[in-house]
Amino acid sequence: MKKSFLVDFSIKRPKTVIGLTMALTAIMMLPFPKVKLDTNPKNMLPPDAEVRIWNAEVEKTFGLYEDLIVVGVTNPAGVMNNTTLKNISVLTDGIQKITGVAAADVSSLVNVDDVSANGKSLEVKPIVSGLPLEEKDLAEIGASAIANPLLAEKLLSKDGKTTAVYVPMEKGANGKVIAEAIKSMIAKLPVSGKGGDKFFVTGDPVARDTFGDFMFKLMAVFSPVSCFLMIAAMYLMFRSIPLCISMMAVSNIAIIWSVGLVIALGFPIHLMASMAPVFLMAIATDSIHIFTEFYFRYAETRDRKRAILETMAVVSHPVKYTALTTAVAFSVLLFMKIIPVQVFGGMIAFGTIALRLLSFSFIPAIMALLGEKSLLKVAAKSQASAGRPAGFLRGLAMAGAGNPRLVVGVGLILCALSIVGISRVVVNNNMVEWFNKKNEVRIADMALNKSLGGTSLGYMVAIADPGQGEYMKTPEGLRFLAGLQRRLENIPEVGKTSSIADIASRINLVLHGNDPVYAGIPKTKEEAGQFLFLFSMSAKPSDVKNLVDDSYGKANVWIQMKTWDAKAMRSVIRESQAYLRENPAPVQLKPAGIAYFNLAWNDEVLYDMLKGFVLAICVVYSILVLNFRSFKWALISYVPLLFTILLIIGMVGFVGKDLDMPISVLSCLSLGMAVDFAIHFINRFRQKMADSGYTGTAAEVRECLLWTASRPGRGILRNAILFGSAFPVMMLSPLTPYVTVGAFIPSMMILSAFLTLLYLPALIVLLRKWLFNGQQAGRAGKPAAAENLSVSAMKMGLLLIGSIAIPLHSEENPAAIVKAYQNSFYYQGSTFRGRLKLSLIDADGKARTKDMTMVRATTVPGADQRYFMYFHAPGDVKGMSFLVFKYPNKESDRWLFIPSVDMVQRIAARDAGSSFVGSDFSYQDISGRSMEADEFSYVKEELVAGKKCQVVASVPKSSAGYTKKTSWIDVETFLPIKEEYTDVQGKVFKRFTADSIADLSGHPLVVRGTMTNLKTNHSSKFEFSDVAYDFKANGDEFTERALRNPPRGWIN
């Protein structure tokens, strides 16, 4: 019997092991107070994600706000009465005072303007003013507002019973906090209007922030409840309280370790990471196999120590492999694009390895400490109760082994049905529907969507091609926009749309005395321009600015949708593109807005998870091959898992549930966990075959299958029952993603346990000849090599955990001049490429020359850059290349490629003062210094070489190889004409001169320059040639591949 050092040690020194574990756990709790929560789903995408940048740009162009809260007001008797209007007025004033609200742009019935004609000019005045008003006037105002397409369905519903207050939020404000403030304001309103006013607070920020908040609170409730339920279920199985508690302790320790690690590494806890504890708790149940086997062995031997050692010897192999597959399936997520997904994957992978480490130390230690008396009791029970479940399990296996063709046939039919179901699956996501139907957020949303134009807001930005002038002022442009609106309004989910065309038609009508002949877009460009000008002169500036940019080259079509379905925005995008195809116009259409953002991030996460899923399938398969040392057995063990997933997703398709983010996350989870059953089953089965010396005759296979089903099968069943008992409680949650977790996990686990026990026997019997073909008896069950491999892999994992290093982790004028100098000297163009000849000339005039190509790309303007340098000569460095990632506020990352040994080496990072390839230039002279690294002072203005220069002195804040640098900066190009470096003695010791400045390719450049060391008389001269700017590259090309094989066109 193979002994494991860890298990052995844990049995000999149980108290030491438990003490050490607890101490380590206490250490891992130290970072907890530093926890940063991030409840904002927006941060699932990094701030530099394309959609976030584009949305910010659209917001800037049109003066829009990122987030909008909508306060709906309904009154069954109509809102146009003095009391309701008074309430709205009080509310509007109050809301404007809340911090975080963009006060100037809060709009409601009491502060919005109406446009009417006054002869040939426009009159713009508030619709409602001077409350209280006569009944008659109120009715008239209401009627005219409903007739006004600029107001109808936005501020007043067609039936006059609903209105709304629109509350735009400043960037970064918390929607839930503002919503709470508004709600408390509503509660304080004095009296409700005739018939009773009802108020609803809704909008994307409310849903989003409420959801985030809810999720964390629910986690705090459900984790302990699930934990308690699992303990209860385990108690029923083993009747031993210390044992149940110790098993849950293992999962909690692993949770603390992984959460502690994530916090210590400085990552915020995102929504996704908040689910990790429940996942780890589920994964921890795998150790039930250890307990089940232990009690069997103990009942047989009555020797505790021997029972533990024997148990660990037979169970360790499958337990290790199940841990490995789970860890690997989740590690795959580390390679995904979205950072919270990476953190989540890393967290679970780490937690799983920690769990297994504990299984081989903490659990044996606990078992070694358990009282003999209680052990005997449980063991006796274990044997006595073996009858019933074992009978059932045997029955299940018999059904499979006895009628393999029938069972497999039924399976194939179910597969076919599932595929039909899968073909019906709709990929969608709806954040409001993450709340259940009774939730306030959802009720409010439904109420407002029923009568107003829709609470979900998207934009479609029309950008006129360059050279079209003020296209959005022309009748063609306006007609295009109006046509697009009508087209989009045909989509059932779209409520109201608004654009500059609405304003142009409205003014056209009003100025012509409401003559229906003039309903529609003005006929000529002059007329349209005049109308819009008139309107912009008299209305609130934001009324026009929100819809069109100052140059009338870009127009913004607002699209209000009545649902938060991601697919609604998808159809808006599709229809818009179709409209543009059918009605060609010199414009480009680009979606934006919060609805588009929701679509984009959902797609991104969904796609990432699916990609991870596929990748995990492949990686897990290779591990299975390694485990079984057989492609065939690996394939067989995959069947129950794939079948389960197929069945469940097929079911999702039939039930008509959308394939949303929670489901895609869970599918990924299931992969790492459901395959565990098959690993246990097949490993133990083959082990039994080998131990019995069987070679694979039908009778032998059958006997071993029945043994496997009734003994290790029991652990499988218990594991599934544990899941089944703990998770359904989540179905009571008010958040549908939890309901999904509560329903999905138990059904997946129970189904895969069932399928494992039914289908594996059927398949093994059916494919017996193929599976056992050519296998020598000795090799069949004891995959010695794989065993060792797995031990090594585990050990390596532990070593790794041990070795994961704790990451260590003016004057205005002169600074502005230096900033301009840096931009001009280091950041010219988005990319730059040039051949650089660098001559190193010693005091005797003897020269050496380095010939290289330098390629540069700026990834964050004014800050992050990537440099690539390739050496052409001299011979000893030919083919060497050099890659630098430069960051503004920390040391650069550098890699060197040495062609003679084909090696890419990361090299030491400090660059203050070190010489660039042996020249008088330092690395910082080549790629620039951080603005933060120096204090700047303005010296004077001076004429140097006929050029007017500003002289600025920079004094390094920390040691940099010189004490002061004086720069003469040309006021025209902002390039340095001369620079002098002063040493500690106050003497100038190094001087740079720009020998030639020219514009070779669109930007001024120091084409030739010299750096002279005045102490040694050594100098270095450089000369650029073949210069190009702004060629196509975005920083992604600066990789190890570039070092080995520079991209085409870089170095010739």
Place this chain on the structure above:
Amino acid sequence: MALVENTYDNLSQDNRLDIREAYATLPLGAFDIRAGKQIITWGTGDFLFINDFFPKNYAAFYAGLPIDHLKEGLTALRISGYSSAANLEIVATPFFQENIFPGQDRFILPKDPAGGLAPPLIHPSLRFENGEVAIRLYRNILGWDAGLYGYTGHNRQPTLQILPADTGANLRIAFPQIASGGISLTGSLPLAVINLEAGFSHPFADGAWKAPLLPDQELKFLGGLKAGQTGAWSLGVQYYAELNEFNPNTANMRSGNPFVPENIHQILTSSLDLSPGYQTLRIYCFAYYDLTYRESLVMPEISYQVTDRATIALGGRGYYGNGDPRSFGYYGSNDCVFTRVSYSI
């Protein structure tokens, strides 16, 4: 491209023409395919190799040849794939290439410990099953260069194989098949570059032949720190540990054999690289301290670049210890001093 080298050895008065590298590269979309004899370097260690599965030439190393001659070209097909998710490298070769060790012809070696017994040396035959595959998956994760490695093929170092008595006792020297794998991480700390590497290797059973001297499983770990200023100076330390676990069933075949490695083998290394001023003078020193076998090897070298093309160098290898045959002590009597003049065109 090809790199051909002519060597003249005045001891044997041999003139030898070597093709160090000769390959063709074909870029194909996201893939670069390179076929031919090529030098490949993986892993992160300095003169300590865990995940570098490719052939080495220790004869050149102990003879004081330029350090890049420690790597031998491997005739192989190499496919490199690059994507934003991860980069992949697969090296496949049907030909087995062993490490080259110093031989009696040129080096002073201890008396044959096998006592005149000369078991036959069996090379793997050129068969499909004897081919080798090495895989490397790597990418940057949160600023760290991370790599995942795997290899199946033959051990590059020959080992003694014994056929147990009941199956007809016999001896031979062979290269058993092994599987290896590992991971590496390299990242920047504020003052230094840190590299961490771990790996395991494990031999497959070779029929009834037992390889008692080859650990049944070998776990290797390496941690290194290198501080310095780019191009000017660097100071490095490395710690390396090897955990060997032998098959208890072959214990009797090992008893008394002087070549049996310890279960734990630890090495420290240090390196100093100085290029003061204009980087024409380079002072380099690398030293191994074997903590387990109590011996050390120092490799100093000073080179001076006379012109862009001409460089002269003076260096050596110095050994201190008891000549333990399980480590470089085996070559301990080969202290050397060398000078080198090189001219590149």
